[in-house]
Amino acid sequence: MKPGSNFRELTPMPDTALVDVRFGTQALRLPLGENLAAALLVAGVMPFRRTPVSGAPRGPFCMMGACFDCLVKIDGVTRQACMLTVAEGLEIEMPAAKGDLDG
Numbered sequence: 001m002k003p004g005s006n007f008r009e010l011t012p013m014p015d016t017a018l019v020d021v022r023f024g025t026q027a028l029r030l031p032l033g034e035n036l037a038a039a040l041l042v043a044g045v046m047p048f049r050r051t052p053v054s055g056a057p058r059g060p061f062c063m064m065g066a067c068f069d070c071l072v073k074i075d076g077v078t079r080q081a082c083m084l085t086v087a088e089g090l091e092i093e094m095p096a097a098k099g100d101l102d103g
Contacts (some may be wrong), residue, residue, distance in 0.1 A: 021090040023072075030086045037063060037070045037081035040092075048072055048081060050097035071095050 018029040023045050030039040037060040040048065047057030049071045060070040063082045070081040073093040081092075 019086060019088040021086065021088075021092060023092045024094060032086055032088065034086045035063075035082065036072075036084040036086050036090075036092075039086050040081060047094075049095050052097065055097045 016031040016034070019032045021028050021030050023040065023043075026045070028040075028043050028045070030036075030043060037048075041060060046059045048059045048069070050057055058069040058071075060082055061067045062069070065080050065083045068080060071078050072081045073079075073095045074084070074090060078095045
């Protein structure tokens with residue numbers, strides 16, 4: 001867990017494989033197959049994005065795909081982190097703060 005993170009795994013699984021992913025310039029090792037939003041929170045990643053209008057920071061809120069606050073960009077496509085699982089080699093970016101989120 002990254003210092004300063006208020007999140008932790010509820011039931012750490014010692015046999016879960018860790019894989020390399022990247023959030024912007026930050027290299028991370030996250031548990032394979034875990035919910036991406038939850039794993040990023042445990043790793044201390046915040047914010048996930050900034051709002052298009054004001055640039056206010058946002059991160060996971062509902063954790064069930066209803067609020068869109070956990071948007072991240074993976075392979076050029078903006079997606080909800082709470083609806084994805086951790087996979088080897090993910091290259092995750094913060095979506096554009098202003099304008100078209102898919103641009």
